[in-house]
Amino acid sequence: MDEFATQLSFFFSAHNDLFEEVAKFRAARRLWARLMKERFGAQDTRSMTLRFHTQTAGSTLTAQQPENNVIRVAVQALAAILGGTQSLHTNSMDEALWLPTEKSVRMALRTQQILAHESGAADSVDPLGGSYLVEYLTDEIEKRVLEYLARIDKMGGALAAIENGFIQNEIQEAAYRYQKALENGEQTLVGVNAYQVEEHIPMEGLQMDGELERAECIRLAELRQRRDNQRASELLARVETTAHGSENLVPLFIECVEAGLTLGEISDALRQAWGEYVAPEWG
8 A cells, every 4th residue: 555655646626615625625634544544554654644736616616797706716725725735726717708818817826826925824734723613514524424435335335336326426416406505595606696786797808819729730730740650550459459458558558649649549549449438327
C-alpha cells in the first residue's frame, strides 16, 4: 500500500454552504486517514495524508445576474481554504453564459489572490477546528459517509455499485431533489427563484478568432501528412484488438502518441472495441 498510496491525490468541488463545505473537507481528511490505516494497513503517514485540489462548483453559477457569481466563487474558495485544500481553482463569473472572457478570468484569479494574501484564511492549518457547528457537521458527514461505504461494500464494492446503476442513480436523485427544492422555494437561489429583476446583461461574451480554428486544421493536416500513416493504422488496429483483452493499454497509448496519433483517433479505436458508456437504470 505504501509503495503507491503516497502518490494519490483527490479532486473535490466546493459549493455554497460555507460551514457544510468546510466540514466536508475536514471529514474527508479524517476518513482517508482512518480508512488507510485501519482498512488498508498503511504504515507511512504520507499514505494517510489526504492531498486534494478543489474547484469551485460551476454547477452553482447562474446565467441570471451573473455578477453575483463572483460572490459565490469567493465563498466556495474560502470554504476550500478553511477546509485545508492544497490547490485551488476559481471559476469565472460568466461561465454559465459562455467561455470565460479574459476580464472574468482575471477577476477569478484576483479572488483567489485576495484570499491568499489579504484575508489571512490560509494562515492556519485548521482555523475552524473546535467550532461547535463545524465539529458537529464534520462528525455527521463522516458518519453518513461510512453508512454509504457500508452500503457499497454490501453490494460487492464500488465497481459493482457502478455497474448496477447505484452511483448514477444517487447522483441523479441528488440533482432532482435540488431542482425540486428550487422550484418549490425550499432552496433560495438569488436571482433565479428570488430577488429576480428584469435585466439586460451588460457583458460582452468571448469572441473566438476563426483564424485559430483554421490554423489548427492546417496543423492537423500537416501532422497526418508527415507521420508514418501505415504505422499509425497498424497501431490503431492494435489498440482495438488489445482493448478486447486485459493487457495494460497505457504503454500502447504512449507508443501511439509518439507516432503522431491524435487523441480523437485513439478514442475512436476504443469506441470500436467497447462502444460508448450508457448509464444503467437503477432499480
